[in-house]
Each structure stands twice: as C-alpha cells, then as structure tokens.
Amino acid sequence: MELWYTEFQTKGVGITCKTKKTYHTEKTQFQEMALIETEQFGRMLVLDGTVQTTIEDEFVYHEMITHVPLFTHNNPKKALVVGGGDGGAIREILKHPSIEKAVLCEIDGRVVELCREYLPEISCALSDSRADVQIADGIKYVQEHKNEFDVIMVDSTDPVGPAVGLFAVDFYRAIYESLKEDGIFVAQTESPFFHKELIKGVYRDVKSVFPIARLYTCAIPTYPSGYWSFTMGSKKYDPIETDTSKIPELDTKYYCADVHKAAFALPRFAAELV
Ligand code: AG3
Incomplete structure (x- = not known):
C-alpha cells in the first residue's frame, strides 16, 4: 500500500x-x-x-538565511537564531571562522531533541562548543539581551500559532535593540507568490525600524510555490554593496558570491512588494 x-x-x-x-x-x-x-x-x-x-533541500534555506547576512557583516562574532530548532542555521553559522558564539533560542525543546535523534546531518553542530542552545521564548530572550549580537536570524514557522509574535513590529524593535551598532537582522518571510501581503507588511515594518531594508529570494522545492523570501534589516551594511570578490570559498551547495548578489535581483512582481 x-x-x-x-x-x-x-x-x-x-x-x-x-x-x-x-x-x-x-x-x-x-x-x-x-x-x-x-x-x-x-x-x-x-x-x-x-x-x-527535508534532508534533500534544507541546504538552500539554511545557507541563505545565514551566509547572506554573515557576509554582509564585516566581522560577525556573535549570532542568534530565533526558532530554528533543527539546528541547520547553527551548522551554517559555525562555518564562519570569525564566529565565537552562536546562540539558538528555540521555544520547543522537543523539536531540538527529535531533530538531534532523526536529523543528525542538520542538527550536528548543536554539540559544537561555540553553540549555545537555549530552550526559551525568543521574544523574551531578545528583550533581555541588549546590544549583544552582530547578526540575528529569525528561522520561524509560518505566521500562525506560536510564531505570530515573530512577525510583529514590536519584535523588530526589540531585535534592533539586541543588535550591536552595526548589526544585521534577517527573517524568513514566506513566498512572493502566495504571501504578498505578509511580505509587504514585514518589509514596511522592518524599514520603519532599520535604516536599510532589503528583500532577497531563493528556490526551495518543498516550500509553498517553491520560491521563497527573506527580509533583511541592517543598521550599517547594505548587502547589495558587499564586495563579493572578498567572499571566501565556503563548503556550501547553494550560496556563493554570485548568488549573494543575484538573490537581491528581484523579478518585477516581487520588486513591487517592497
Ligand atoms: N522554517 C520555515 C518553514 C516555513 C515553511 N512553510 C510551509 N511549509 N508552509 C524552516 C525551518 C528550518 N530550519
């Protein structure tokens, strides 16, 4: 059967x-x-x-939510992932030699436990000495840690149920406070085909908090429409001005210097959302 x-x-x-x-x-x-x-x-x-x-396509999402902001920043040392209990974002962050500490703040401890058991290829870096796993509410965690992080990535589920508060302007303000003076924030923001109003709203809110806001996209076959977006808020560095000739070879399958640039080139219908 x-x-x-x-x-x-x-x-x-x-x-x-x-x-x-x-x-x-x-x-x-x-x-x-x-x-x-x-x-x-x-x-x-x-x-x-x-x-x-999924084991087959997780590399796209985890590389794009991490390497784009990390290579936009000059010298990231301390990173925070809100959500992301599978550990894939932490695995990618720890590929950067400048990173001293990568905090994972996941609300659901069972996600971390079961991903450690069934998805070791993704969760493997959670046992690295530079990884700090906190089972806690990401909103509270961000409010309680001011002026601390170089890069914050919000690796959330869809904006329903436990993740609703992660798509709110108050949370973006708290993230701004939690970042250092040249900090960068990225959130996964769903599909430009299926979630236009969400992307518009997030972009508007991020732009109201950060001097620089950018939308970038990639192809992920198992997510709705297969075409996915991330929204970045940055205090100082503009990702489209990254000197991509300085991006070193990393052990990646999707991200590379050309993709860093290309990800910000938006098809017309997506450019209209920002
Ligand atoms: N978090 C974003 C998944 C959103 C997918 N939405 C959907 N299938 N409706 C991914 C977590 C990976 N660390």
Whole structure:
C-alpha cells in the first residue's frame, strides 16, 4: 500500500510526497510534530502540518538565511537564531571562522531533541562548543539581551500559532535593540507568490525600524510555490554593496558570491512588494 503525505499550502494548492516510513509523531506543548521518510526528499520534519525541512533541500534555506547576512557583516562574532530548532542555521553559522558564539533560542525543546535523534546531518553542530542552545521564548530572550549580537536570524514557522509574535513590529524593535551598532537582522518571510501581503507588511515594518531594508529570494522545492523570501534589516551594511570578490570559498551547495548578489535581483512582481 502506498502512503502519501500532503501539506495544503493554500486553499487550492498542496504538495504531496510519497512516504516510506513514519519515524515519530507527537503533540508537544506547542505544536504537532512528525518525522517521516519521503521518497523524493528523504527525511522530513513537519510541524502543524507544514513542511519545515527535508534532508534533500534544507541546504538552500539554511545557507541563505545565514551566509547572506554573515557576509554582509564585516566581522560577525556573535549570532542568534530565533526558532530554528533543527539546528541547520547553527551548522551554517559555525562555518564562519570569525564566529565565537552562536546562540539558538528555540521555544520547543522537543523539536531540538527529535531533530538531534532523526536529523543528525542538520542538527550536528548543536554539540559544537561555540553553540549555545537555549530552550526559551525568543521574544523574551531578545528583550533581555541588549546590544549583544552582530547578526540575528529569525528561522520561524509560518505566521500562525506560536510564531505570530515573530512577525510583529514590536519584535523588530526589540531585535534592533539586541543588535550591536552595526548589526544585521534577517527573517524568513514566506513566498512572493502566495504571501504578498505578509511580505509587504514585514518589509514596511522592518524599514520603519532599520535604516536599510532589503528583500532577497531563493528556490526551495518543498516550500509553498517553491520560491521563497527573506527580509533583511541592517543598521550599517547594505548587502547589495558587499564586495563579493572578498567572499571566501565556503563548503556550501547553494550560496556563493554570485548568488549573494543575484538573490537581491528581484523579478518585477516581487520588486513591487517592497
Ligand atoms: N522554517 C520555515 C518553514 C516555513 C515553511 N512553510 C510551509 N511549509 N508552509 C524552516 C525551518 C528550518 N530550519
């Protein structure tokens, strides 16, 4: 018998994957969780019915949410990931030799535990001595840590349920305060095809808090529409002015100096959102 998993991404569109195995399902204090084996994308983490990450395509998202801001900054030493309990962003951050400490602040401890068990390729860096895993509310954590971080990345779920507060202007203000004077912030901001109003609103809010705001995009096959966006707020450095000839070779599969530049070149319909 064939078993298929479907995420309904909008009222009229879904992604359906043939599954080989269900490793684990659980209702945590915050959300429903599933770890499954898919034929096309390998192991997959699903939270509240939405695909969070898969072994086959996680590299795109985790490289793009981290290396773009880290190479926009001159010399990042201390980074914070809000959400991101799978540890993929931390793994990428720790590829930067300048990084002394990478804090992960994830609200749901079960996500971290189960990703350590079932997705070791993604979560492996959580045991690095420079990684500091905090199981806590990211909003409170940011409010309590002022003027501390060079780069903050918000690696959240969709703006429903536990993540709603992570898409709010008050949170962006708290992030501004939590960053050093040349700090940079990036948030995952959904699909330019399916979430236009969200992107417009986030961009407007980020722009009202940070002197520099930029939208950039990449291709992620398992996320709604396959085309994904990130919004950056920066106090000093403009990512489109990064001297990309100085970007060193890193062990990456998507990000490179040309992609750093190209990611900010927006198709007309996406450029209209900002
Ligand atoms: N967080 C963003 C996932 C959003 C996907 N949305 C969806 N499938 N409806 C990814 C977490 C990876 N660290």
